[in-house]
Amino acid sequence: xxxxxxxxxxxGHSFSxxxxxxxFEREGxxxxxxxxxxELPEIERVEEFIASTPSLVGFNVTIPYKxxxxxxxxxxSDEARAIGAVNCVKIAPDGHRVGYNTxxxxxxxxxxxxxxxxxxxxxxxxxxxxxxxxxxxxxxxxAIPFRMVSRDRSKGDVxxxxxxxxxxxxxxxxxxxxxVGMYPMVEQAPDIDYSALTDKHFLFDLxxxxxxxxxxxxxxxxxxxxxxxxxxxxxxxxxxxxxxNE
Ligand SMILES: NC(=O)c1ccc[n+]([C@@H]2O[C@H](COP(=O)([O-])OP(=O)(O)OC[C@H]3O[C@@H](n4cnc5c(N)ncnc54)[C@H](OP(=O)(O)O)[C@@H]3O)[C@@H](O)[C@H]2O)c1
Numbered sequence: 001x002x003x004x005x006x007x008x009x010x011x012g013h014s015f016s017x018x019x020x021x022x023x024f025e026r027e028g029x030x031x032x033x034x035x036x037x038x039e040l041p042e043i044e045r046v047e048e049f050i051a052s053t054p055s056l057v058g059f060n061v062t063i064p065y066k067x068x069x070x071x072x073x074x075x076x077s078d079e080a081r082a083i084g085a086v087n088c089v090k091i092a093p094d095g096h097r098v099g100y101n102t103x104x105x106x107x108x109x110x111x112x113x114x115x116x117x118x119x120x121x122x123x124x125x126x127x128x129x130x131x132x133x134x135x136x137x138x139x140x141x142x143a144i145p146f147r148m149v150s151r152d153r154s155k156g157d158v159x160x161x162x163x164x165x166x167x168x169x170x171x172x173x174x175x176x177x178x179x180v181g182m183y184p185m186v187e188q189a190p191d192i193d194y195s196a197l198t199d200k201h202f203l204f205d206l207x208x209x210x211x212x213x214x215x216x217x218x219x220x221x222x223x224x225x226x227x228x229x230x231x232x233x234x235x236x237x238x239x240x241x242x243x244x245n246e
Pocket of ligand 1: 229
């Protein structure tokens, strides 16, 4: 039996557990593979988890451990090192642990789908946490200049109060990398001036539940192209699966 899993502090409604259970069933892998949830009250407990799980091939990492897992690993992929966050760990048969960031794989494919070949001169990233760091990396790869919007002046380039109508109008790509609008707070949307949006804008919401967030709906009302975080979620899970099976 090859074992996979997810570590995080609270894993109540995990997408990954359901996704991999369905995948194993569909692909006839249920007899050979299992995907388990491990809630860890603190990251140090990851050692117990690894030691007590025979045939552990790899695991995903979620909030709040994507950065904290790094000292427990032997090596990092170049991307995980540059982003400073790991959401996928592979364990070799000799126990060697390597950290990867597959969120960025999902962000790349979502950007391909949303903006295609459009030339973007300026973008905004809302939020400065772990997901934002992966978005920053993906935009740098595409040479798209961006500003980071934060509630806190010391963390981003601009605060929501400072974000002018013109800055929004001239930033054709806006990425919500904050949890604002996520279930159950579905009536909320990032605090930006939506009247500055046009049919030239692209809005990418990393939030995947609900499938159409208020941020997306407000953009679509102004003619913007919009995409939710659902594609990213599937793509990062498949990228992890590919790494574990390499
Ligand atoms: N689709 C996917 O596959 C996928 C993958 C990863 C993450 N996500 C989603 O992406 C979002 C961000 O994830 P994360 O891990 O980066 O989360 P996080 O670290 O908890 O939050 C990201 C940032 O959002 C801002 N923020 C937090 N609460 C806010 C509030 N009430 N109002 C305004 N801004 C707020 C903060 O930036 P400032 O303090 O600078 O304002 C924070 O650093 C989550 O909704 C997560 O579910 C989706």
